[in-house]
Amino acid sequence: MDDNETYPIGDVARRTGLSVSAIRYYSDAGVIAPTHVTEAGYRLYDVRAIARLELIRTLRDLDAGLDDIRRLLGGETSLHDLLATHLELVERQERDLRARRAVLRTLVKQGGTAAKVALMRKLVSMPDEERERLIDDFWNEVGENLDVPPGFVERLRTMRPRLPEDPTAAQLEAWIELADLVRGEEFRGAVRSWLQDTYGTFPGRRLADAPVWDFIHQEGMEIGKEVLEAYRSGLPADSPRSRELVVGMADATAGALAGGRSTAESRERLATAFLMVEEIQRSDAEENARYDATHGRYLSLVAVINGTPPDTGDDGPALFAWIAAALRASAR
CATH class of the missing domain: 1.10.1510 (Hypothetical Protein Yqey; Chain: A; domain1)
Structure with missing residues (x-):
């Protein structure tokens, strides 16, 4: 291609993979102007304009907004900054989609009412402090007046969930199930009863002593x-x-x-x-x-x-x- 040659919009459409109507739309929207417009109104584009149109197509395929593309072509931002910002947005959307998927999968498996939907969504979006508080409340109730060796419940309490900043769908689903379980009186009572029966008498009581437990683990x-x-x-x-x-x-x-x-x-x-x-x-x-x-x-x-x-x-x-x-x- 000659750097100084201009090409009609039909040729540009074939070279860029964009439709003629899309090229006209970008021109009318002020994103990319034609290099020259003939007296008859035909739009012509040189190789630099074609390169920009190819970039626009790529960025639009990545779901970048027209305002951001306009700022990039106008020199108000760099390609790196635009891509970095868009990557952050896509990653946030991905995390949100994983959370929605986890909620939906759980609801499909368990069956869900409107109240259950709201609860599941709340469990997924809990801040770290609230998650910690929920697990602490669980162990506080399970361990209250439990007849086991001193310090045993505190050692159990250290085995707690740490949902990562960017969890997988499986991790989210596991957290939803766990959070739902530990909130329930029935599960709390069942865990308490099992711990009492297992570690309240010999030989479990011996295994729950600090030196033995620490050695085993x-x-x-x-x-x-x-x-x-x-x-x-x-x-x-x-x-x-x-x-x-x-x-x-x-x-x-x-x-x-x-x-x-x-x-x-x-x-x-x-x-x-x-x-x-x-x-x-x-x-x-x-x-x-x-x-x-x-x-x-x-x-x-x-x-x-x-x-x-x-x-x-x-x-x-x-x-x-x-x-x-x-x-x-x-x-x-």
């Missing part, structure tokens, strides 16, 4: 990962590596709880304890379902919201049986 978690990897790799329970891992686990447990090292006898007792847990998990479907519907549901939703989905626990009883076998092999 800190050092014990790291050791547990190695044991789980060995189990999932198909390593035989009586292999030297398996025995090494469970002895390390038993030693760490003994050190944390009794200040010593494990013995063959203590590892045998620990193996028996793991087999008891395995039997409970296999046979007590009702208790497992109760956990899944109460504190387990709270924790699983918090994990989704925080972007750290928990292990599904599918290994369950088989893993405990493997650990028990490895412990007994180490005790022989």
